[in-house]
Amino acid sequence: MKLSLSRLLLAGAFALAVPLSASAADVTLLNVSYDPTRELYTEFNKAFAAHWKSKTGDNVIIKQSHGGAGKQARAVIDGLQADVVTLALAYDIDAIHEKAKLIPKDWQTRLPNNSAPYTSTIVLLVRKGNPKQIKDWDDLAKPGVAVITPNPKTSGGARWNYLAAWGYELKRNGGDQEKAKDFVKKIFANVPVLDSGARGSTTTFVERGIGDVFISWENEAFLALKELGPDKFEIVVPSVSILAEPPVTLVDKVADKRKTRAVAQAYLEYLYSEEGQDLAGKHYYRPTNPKYVEKYAKQFPTVNLFKIDDVFGGWQKAQKEHFSDGGTFDQIYTNK
Amino acid sequence: MTFKATQIHGLIAATLIGSGALVFSGNALANDSSELEALRALVQELDQKIRVLDRKGEIAEAAAKDEKKKQPVIKANSGGFTIGSADGAHVFKLRGQLQFDNRSFFGDNDPDLKNDNVLRRIRPRFQGTLYNIFDFDINTDFAPDTTTVQDAYINARFLPEFQVQAGKFKSPFSLERLQSGNWIRFAERSYVADSISPNRDVGIQIHGNLLEKKLSYAAGVFNGIDDGRSGKQSGDANTDKEFAVRLFAEPFKGEDSVLAGLGFGIAGTWADQKDDAVADRYRTPGLQTFFEYHADTKSNGNKIRWSPQAYYYYGPFGLIAEYARSSTDVKRGINTATLDNDAWQIAGSWVLTGEDNNFAGITPKNNFDLKKGGWGAWEIAARYHELEVDKDAFDGGFAATANTTTNFGRNATEKAQSWSLGVNWYLNKNVKIATTYDHTSFDSAYANIKDREDEKALFTRFQVAY
DSSP states (O other): OHHHHHHHHHHHHHHHHHHHHHTOOEEEEEEEEEGGGHHHHHHHHHHHHHHHHHHHSOEEEEEEEEEOHHHHHHHHHTTOOOSEEEOSOHHHHHHHHHHHOOSOTTGGGSSHHHHOSEEEEEEEEEETTOTTOOOSGGGGGSTTOOEEOOOTTTOHHHHHHHHHHHHHHHHHHTSOHHHHHHHHHHHHHTOOOOOSSHHHHHIIIIISOOOSEEEEEHHHHHHHHHHHOTTTEEEEOOSSEEEEOOOEEEOHHHHHHTTOHHHHHHHHHHTTSHHHHHHHHHTTOEEOSHHHHHHTTTTSOOOOEEOHHHHHSSHHHHIIIIISTTSHHHHHOOOO | OOOOHHHHHHHHHHHHHHHHHHHHHHHHHTOOHHHHHHHHHHHHHHHHHHHHHHHHHHHHHHHHHHHHHHSOEEEEETTEEEEEOTTSSOEEEEEEEEEEEEEEEESOOSSOOOOEEEEEEEEEEEEEEETTTEEEEEEEEOSSSSOEEEEEEEEEEEETTEEEEEEEEEOSOOHHHHSOTTTOSSSSOOHIIIIISOOEEEEEEEEEEETTTTEEEEEEEEOOOOTTOOOOSSSOSSSSOEEEEEEEEOTTTTSSSTTTTEEEEEEEEEEEEEEEEOOOEEEOTTOOEEEEBOTTOEEEEEEEEEEEEEEEEETTEEEEEEEEEEEEEEEETTEEEEEEEEEEEEEEEEETTOOOOOTTOOOOSSOOBTTTTBOOEEEEEEEEEEEEOOHHHHHTTOBOOOBSSSTTTBTOEEEEEEEEEEEEEESSSSEEEEEEEEEEEEEESSTTSOOOOOEEEEEEEEEEEO
């Protein structure tokens, strides 16, 4: 009798609580992304929400968080409840596995193209008329040229910039690492301001009028042209650049805890859909679906691209050698 | 003496123009265009340097803001001291309560009741929240000669509708008992809360708020305690557990209605206990015990309490009313009985200075401040309450042996009736001076023992709570 009464009490409470908790109709996702993807995901989120509503009848509200990719990954490791991350490079997502075990080690195999639904590259943005006559990477190392790039310690884009310049010099001098180091050192000696993320560097170059050349994500450079007009800036395509593959992944433990796995997975898969690919192209990311590669082919200049795996042996190795504490970046850069 | 960037850039432009003018005039003399170019280059260089300095300042400011967002948030205000993590998920609060009482008794009590100055409550309190879900509360009272842990519990707020609380805390029964000791309107609680109801007990309960907080519920299992008592934090004093359930509704809460401050509910406890001493204790508003059971009186089955209860607050007016009955199966030797003891109270209060009256306290519109002319909030209150012990407790010999010399008939009182008048001065939200006068009359259960002499008690309290 006593036992049955206690069971009755507990069952009653659960009976009261469960329907109330299950009645929530809206689902909320948090997409933690890197700096220049604001515009892409603002539009993509609306498209996905409409798609999800028509498919399931559920409302999904996607919140965005943007910043330097390294900082964003650190925030997720420190507890920011991201259902998905869409970051600038694989290493930062690897860190989420290594330091917080929020995702499996093989996260990059779960979606096509190494989980990179779109790609990009690094170009040079100069002021109209190109007053310093910048044509390639070697012009950035010349005295008197002010170069704008974010901090590779905090920005994924900056690491792509750094490695693009390094790879260019390696190709030019036949693989001499010391010469490449000296070359990149000269470029960074020309950097007057290090922002923490790519969007901050855009502000520095475009809005504050600082510097002669901005080492930029291709999409960010196109955005500057679109927003401010081709009468203000020009894009200089270097002879060689790097193929940037910004990857995406579900954050398993957060999604499971928040019971958002299905919608979060669908969100990422929708990046590969025709609408997702079209939006990527529209926002100057290079689509991976051949149909949309073709559609946007005229928009993107032809660039001689190298892969990080081919020149640097992958992100893990590149990170350790160049961007970890005491790595080459710490050796060449003196805070001004 | 700092220039904004635009001012500096303007200055540079003016310099450029001035330089051009100088050069132009010089041009008439020397026509030195290379000097003009050099000056232009110099101005551009200076302009870039200023822009860089300006931008570095912006970046440093943004970084400082980001860093600030990561710093713990420290607050010290009338709610106590709080340290919270930057994201608000973890919070630690230091609170406290100090009550100094002067107790004066009037009348011809023989022997005289002792006039006294006492520290009624000395309760530093450490509360907090971890991971936005798990609350804890550690409330220790240093006022008794032996330090007592009043509350020590963990509350897991899984959902507002479903929370689990475990530890030592107030049993979900009496309305006035559940009201904070900081905000009771009289120096001591009524017979319902102080004598018939359980106080704090060790156990676990589920509770929550439903229907936009218009309905609250609590249901728990506790060690089980006697009327007017608190449980020990270590060890159960009786053989079986006690179940407690309470439902409380405020159907018009949050609405623009004269009934918005109406709340009513019902609570009950049940236990099945055998052969334990029945240690119920009933006492007067002057905290004088007037009834206990005989040491040989033992529990003999069910102990059931139930209590309908209500309050109503509208503007400066407040009313609280509750009834409680405690039915206990007892035995002494071969005698057995079910004893029904009950009590009820009705109390009203009026805030003279016009502040809103509220179950959770009163916030003065103007704090007491001689320099600024603020006098805080003033409140008057009146209460009637009574307690009646089952006649069978005396006829069956279950009551403790009547003492006819101490206070004229301890354990001979069948019924106590009290009226109370209170004046409360809230100097601010944290400091209160409260005076309560209680007059209690007693009816003896025995024809041959005269009524206990009326108790006339004036309690004055100086309270600081934060």
